[in-house]
Amino acid sequence: MRRGISVTRADPPAGAPGPAWAADVTYRGRKRALDVFIETVEPTERCTALTLTSGVECRLEARLIALSPAETRMMVSIDMRPRTMAGRMFLQTLKLAKSTLAKRFEDRVAAFATEIGDATA
Secondary structure, rough: OEEEEEEEOOOOOOOOOOEEEEEEEEEEEEEEEEEEEEEEOOOOOEEEEEEEOOEEEEEEEEEEEEOOOOEEEEEEEEEEEOOOOHHHHHHHHHHHHHHHHHHHHHHHHHHHHHHHHHOOO
């Protein structure tokens, strides 16, 4: 368990190009179950992961663009869509805190990129 998240390897859906995971996350005092699987993989270019939970479908895409032999730009985007009315209400509350969440997300992605860069240097 790391940062309050419990992750276990799961069987990927038929035809999925990569692994899948089942995760339990505590968010706002409630335990949430997530199913995550790799949707597409294009080596050295991009990877897309799909996360499903009871009310929201979340697609995360990471793109890599080689700038030079020593530098690579990483662009990460998230698309969240409601699947239920509760999911719609959850996303509405996220919209209210959009700027704060965007800043935290940007900082964490930058820290992750730095960690990867340090590990490969």
